[in-house]
Amino acid sequence: MPSRFFSAPPISSWLPITVIGLCLGYAITVLTRLPWWTLFFFAMVWIGIGLKLRWGRPLNARYRKVWPWSLAPLSLWGIYVYLADSFGNVDLGAVFFHLQAGMAEHGGAGKLIIAVVYTLSMLAVLASVTWLSRHDQRWRLTERFLAIGLLASNPLLFGLGQRSAAVVADDADWLDHRYVAPPSSDQEDAPNLLLLYLESIERTYSDPQFGDAYSDLNRLGERGIVFEGVQQMENTGWTMAGMIASQCGVPLMPAGLLHDSQFEPLKSVVPGIDCLGDILAAQGYRLSYLGGASTEFAGKGLFYRGHGFQSVKGKEELERQLNDSEYVNSWGIYDDSLYDMTVDEIRRLEDADDGPWGVVNLSIAGHAPSGFPAQSCLDRQGPFDEQDILYSVECSAWLARKLIDRLEDEGLLDNTVVAIMSDHLTMRVSVWDQLTMLDRENTFMLIGDHLHPQRIQRDATMLDGFPTILEALGLSLEEHRAGLGTSLLSDQETLVERHGFETLNERLREESALQHRLWEGLAPQRRDTDTTPQEQVIETPADQTEEVDIMR
Structure with missing residues (x-):
């Protein structure tokens, strides 16, 4: 053949x-x-x-x-x-x-x-x-x-x-025209700030079908303001992006081809804008960041050191403070150890008595796919099957409430605003199918002596967390806005309320001018822009039928 x-x-x-x-x-x-x-x-x-x-x-x-x-x-x-x-x-x-x-x-x-x-x-x-x-x-x-x-x-x-x-889009500066630079004015008797990011602990877990997993956060919410309806827009759905959204009021548009050396790591993160750390540092705040994971991952160390934080500690620095050097996981420091170190850091800042302080903390217990529950949770909740994310959600919520209780008992939260947020919605976990059938929301709540307990339902994104925190700290904002966000403590419309969630995402996909703004200084060539201050932009007929002043 x-x-x-x-x-x-x-x-x-x-x-x-x-x-x-x-x-x-x-x-x-x-x-x-x-x-x-x-x-x-x-x-x-x-x-x-x-x-x-x-x-x-x-x-x-x-x-x-x-x-x-x-x-x-x-x-x-x-x-x-x-x-x-x-x-x-x-x-x-x-x-x-x-x-x-x-x-x-x-x-x-x-x-x-x-x-x-x-x-x-x-x-x-x-x-x-x-x-x-x-x-x-x-x-x-x-x-x-x-x-x-x-x-x-x-x-x-x-x-x-x-x-x-x-x-090459004709309308590639829609978001950039709506960007509002944050304030730089001084304030008197500024309160301290404790900002807790709970890894992947979205508010969707409060749904009854997930049992008591979120109950400790519900109990914390009874002490302050709970914001409902905080959605996740594109380019805010991972840890560094969630932090930048809520601290800078912008989605994290990667440097891409703007980066002047494509084959080397970034040397700075969003250097073209002022973020929470820049504003507070200018007000005399002493700022510290503590996170269970490495600060080398995804540029966290670069971001915080480049935006006003004097002390930045992650896995490498905190491991040296552990009594048991073996008590770590594949990502880093367990939350009970991290929170002990957070208490020590706040004590140090309080004892120095040298103006207000700000501490940002990133937990790790809720990390997908199954989490990293701490030993104190294992002692309380029983054995962990290495699969059920709800076990880790309950652990994260309980440890967060326990930390707040401990700080309050020691008097370390006097004249302090506590912000508790999920850094982003969770990624694929054991209850993924149930979560994706629901209207998913990020966790966002504020606790403070001057904040009256209430629940506020708004169509919002994590971008709105930035001006909301600034106003909770007593800073005065132009039209209650900073970055692309709107303070949820005001009656001013958010971008989502004004234009709709899908429109916001569509505009983001077409945007290039905001990307240039974020990475100013990294681009080898930047297109010429009008350097004259923008007053107010008027809606075009494509934006809305009535001609009114918009949120820039």
Whole structure:
């Protein structure tokens, strides 16, 4: 028989068909809310069709050594499925920012193992597609059309196309025109500030279906102001972005091609704007940051040191203060140890009696996918199954309330505003399907002697946390605004209330001028802009039907 005619043994086609079927079924369950076990149903359907149509062993088979067109598109889809499986929602901004800001000391040993498994699985898929294309002329004819379909449907490429279009967009400064520089005026008898970021502890966990997981935060909320309706806009959905949104009033648009040295890490983070630390430092505040994870990861140390904080401590610095050097996790310091050190830091600042202080703290217990509950929680709640995120949510909430109680009992919160926030909505966890069926909200509450307990329902984003905290501290804001945010303590409309959540995200995808503002000083070339102060911008007919003054 001529060599070009090749009839493979029937059993030889089983393996590539089965590999593709299992991976396809898994991808479908990742990208939908279907339970994991349904992957076997999709795999069996795929295998059944393949056997029925004799994929890989057609009559009069003609073997040809070819390289399929679809290998690269399949690889890109593999990357997207991995990101969706790991984080729930794929945020290209997060990917680009972490590549430039640095991912050292990420603490994700488990993620590395998963990445290796994904890589091996994708190699098996690519080998299977190659085998079928070489042994079945029908696959050779159709897979090039498959390649086009894969490229056209990949959300990664769609997102890249949107960002590329923003470079030449006619209306690429819509957000920048609405940016309001924060105040610089002095204030008397300024209160202290304690800002607690609870990793991934969104207010959605207060829903009754999650039991008592959020109950300790509900109890804390009874002492102060609870803000309901704080949504998560694009480019604010990871830790550094959530911090910048709530401390600078802007979404974190990565430096991208503005960075003057593309192959080196960033040397500063959003240097073109003033943030909470800059404002408070100018008021004479002594500022400290303490976080359980490394400050080297995602530029946290660069951000805080570059925006007015005198003391910045993360995993590397705090490990040296532990009584038990082995009491750490893959990300860093457990929350009970972190909060003990936070109390010590506040005592130090109080004893110095040298003007107001501000302490920003980032917990770690609620970190996806299952959290890092502290030993004190294990002693209180019993054994941890290493899976249920609600166990870690309850731990994080309880430790936060315990910290506030402890500080109040010692008199360390006199004349102090306490802000408690989630840094962002959680990523993929064990109750992901239940969370995504609800209207998800970030945690945001304020506690202080002069703040009357109440619940405020507003359509807002984390951008509005920035001016809200400033007004709670007694600073006077022009039209109750700072950055792109609006104080939720005022009656002024937020950008979401004025324009709608979807419009805000759409405008962000088209924006380039705000990106230039954030990274001013890093761009090798910056387009000329009008340096005259902007007074007020009037809505265009495309924005609204009535001509009124807008929120710049």
